[in-house]
Amino acid sequence: xxxxxxxxxxxxxxxxxxxxxxxxxxxxxxxxxxxxxxxxxxxxxxxxxxxxxxxxxxxxxxxxxxxxxxxxxxxxxxxxxxxxxxxxxxxxxxxxxxxxxxxxxxxxxxxx
Amino acid sequence: xxxxxxxxxxxxxxxxxxxxxxxxxxxxxxxxxxxxxxxxxxxxxxxxxxxxxxxxxxxxxxxxxxxxxxxxxxxxxxxxxxxxxxxxxxxxxxxxxxxxxxxxxxxxxxx
Numbered sequence: 001x002x003x004x005x006x007x008x009x010x011x012x013x014x015x016x017x018x019x020x021x022x023x024x025x026x027x028x029x030x031x032x033x034x035x036x037x038x039x040x041x042x043x044x045x046x047x048x049x050x051x052x053x054x055x056x057x058x059x060x061x062x063x064x065x066x067x068x069x070x071x072x073x074x075x076x077x078x079x080x081x082x083x084x085x086x087x088x089x090x091x092x093x094x095x096x097x098x099x100x101x102x103x104x105x106x107x108x109x110x111x112x
Numbered sequence: 113x114x115x116x117x118x119x120x121x122x123x124x125x126x127x128x129x130x131x132x133x134x135x136x137x138x139x140x141x142x143x144x145x146x147x148x149x150x151x152x153x154x155x156x157x158x159x160x161x162x163x164x165x166x167x168x169x170x171x172x173x174x175x176x177x178x179x180x181x182x183x184x185x186x187x188x189x190x191x192x193x194x195x196x197x198x199x200x201x202x203x204x205x206x207x208x209x210x211x212x213x214x215x216x217x218x219x220x221x222x223x
């Protein structure tokens with residue numbers, strides 16, 4: 001059963017804490033993406049990666065970090081430097097050469 | 113500034129009617145166009161992609177692309193209450209598979 005999984009579904013963070021959101025895919029997709037969605041706004045790209053051990057900043061990378069040690073995994077760390085992290089975080093993947101992106105179920109992060 | 117614009121709605125249509133959702137984009141070199149459906153609290157799911165001018169049909173859904181006028185639309189025939197969701201338009205501007213999303217149009221199908 002192929003797909004993209006994200007965990008946890010809900011995450012609560014205290015101010016000043018770093019938290020890591022998991023994204024795993026078994027679709028054998030090369031490219032993976034992290035987006036942030038806020039109410040009334042479109043999806044905004046945080047980071048993307050086209051191959052293992054390589055990733056690029058998106059439009060709103062400040063306060064976030066990623067790694068791509070395995071093709072299947074693209075975790076996102078929300079650091080304490082991100083001043084307004086409360087949002088819905090979406091991971092997506094695609095095949096290189098086909099820009100159709102498929103989304104995981106998302107993680108809703110709330111800062112307490 | 114590359115932009116994708118959609119009317120936020122809500123667009124209300126009676127059950128069984130045709131719902132018409134529109135999207136305009138600013139970058140003339142845009143290559144690929146996508147429609148996603150997003151239910152409240154859920155992640156976007158792909159409905160259709162379209163790459164060439166004209167119409168593309170898939171079941172009750174028809175995507176229409178007009179590159180000269182820089183708009184893409186989605187028609188939903190025989191609208192059902194289960195079609196009530198936010199519809200996101202997405203456009204690839206040709207750079208490293210980066211896709212720009214619109215803010216979405218909320219559709220309400222009234223039984």
